Each structure stands twice: as structure tokens, then as C-alpha cells.
Amino acid sequence: MTGYEKSPDYGGSPPRWREALWIVAAFVFIAGALYACNAIADPLPVCKGGHRAERKLTCVYDGDGGWENGVKWRLTRRDGGVDAPELFDPSCGEEYRLAILSRDRLRALMSEGYTVLWLGRVGGKGRSLAWIGLKDGRDVGQTLIDEGLAQVWPNFGNLWCP
Template structure:
């Protein structure tokens, strides 16, 4: 059998197996876009570096929440809460068995907008519940120093 024919038959077999797995009761669904992504670095509480099979490497602004600025914070309290939010996100990423990333557009700082779920839980929801972040859907950001002092 020629190499081309063998590759064709193998690729066809893989496609049939994947199609059957995605339609067979009791088996997990076929992987979604987010299953092929991983967080490679936590920059701060709402910014990470990622690598995705379909997109390559990029910096991501995590959506749905906002954390204090760690780069040039406005006050000591903002710097401390930013450190805590960053540390907590690192911990969540490190302990996650599954990363799901819903990729969106690009923000004004050339970061990819991403909704990130770790082990099925939105990271923003966790950080908000723990007092390390606030809900955010764009527009003006809060004055963290006014909020914290």
C-alpha cells in the first residue's frame, strides 16, 4: 500500500472514530475550542498569556471581571489587593485539571478577550466571590484606591 493511500485510510479511520465518539451515548462530547488552550503565564489578576492550538500564543484579557492594577497601582491598598488577586489566579490555574477558553475579540491593548473557566468554573466568579475582583463588562473602570481606602 502506498504511503499516500495509508495516510488517507488512517485519516478516514480517525474521522469515523471521532464522529462516533461525539454521537455515542455515555462517551464525552468531542473537544471544544477551549479544550486545546492552556495558560502559560499569569500576568495579573485579569491578564494571562495563553497558547491555543488554533490561535498560537497570545496575551489575554480575561472578561467579566476587573482586578486592581499591579502595574503602577494608585495606592498601597490597590497594590496589595492586586498581588492577592494575581496569586489567587496563579493558584487556580496551577490546580486546574481542565481549562476552557471562550475566545472573543481584541481589546485596545491588542489582547485577546477570553472568558476563562477552570474545571468548569468561571475564574471571574471565583475572584469576585472572594472579594478580589468586581464585575466588569467594559467602559470606565472603578477607582480601586477610592474603593479600598
């Protein structure tokens, strides 16, 4: 008897384990590629919980602040400061609504890939000034201003509430 001829021991069909292995390998490769694509496209997380420095978190807590690998930062731009609507003590409902939009837009922009340029400390809150540039060279702070989700700082009044 030669090859895969019918025999009482074998049943006559060629082994299917190779085909099954190729199918599993292809599935694993495609699933991994899809996961990698989604991981890159997912926005940065919203900051939650304490001990962010110790946990070396990277997250965004509002439209002009976050943490990068455990360092608390305040967003700036090439030409000066950035002020986003207040999320934690808004003066009106519209400011709160825009604060959520601003925070989520910042998260989405940074999820495309970014570079942080550290520019020293600011204020008494232990924050570092951070200029954030996107892969395409855009200034994140200026982008938020151009989109109406932040304003130049220092400013003279609350643009968000009538």
C-alpha cells in the same frame, strides 16, 4: 560446591545487586510520583521577559490577564467583564497589595486545571477575551469577584482605594 556456599572466590554471601536494584527502582518511582504531584500543584508562573508570543508562554501577569501558549488574554466571565486591582499603576498601596493577591490567586486556581474559551479580541492591546473554567466547572472570573479579589467590569470607581 553448590549455591552460595562459602568459597575462597565468592565470600559466601548471596549477590546483593538485585536488592539494590529494587531499592533504586522504588526510590525512582516514589521520587517521580512526588515530583508529578508537586508539578501539578505549582502555580502557573508570573510572566517575565519579552517575546512571549514567540516563546509560546503560558503565564499570568496580573489578576485579569496573562498568556496562554503565546496568546495574550484578558479575563472575562459568563455574565460580563472582570477587573482586578492594578498591579502596574495602582492608585494606592492597598490596590497594589490586593493586585498581588489577585494575581497569585488566579495562578493557583488555574494550576488546578482549566479550560479556556476564546471569545474574540478586545481593545487596542492585542488581547483576546478568555473565559476560564476550572475542572470543577467554576468560572475563574466570578470566583475572583466572589473572593473580593476582582470586581465586575465595566465598573464605576476604584473599590480598592478609599
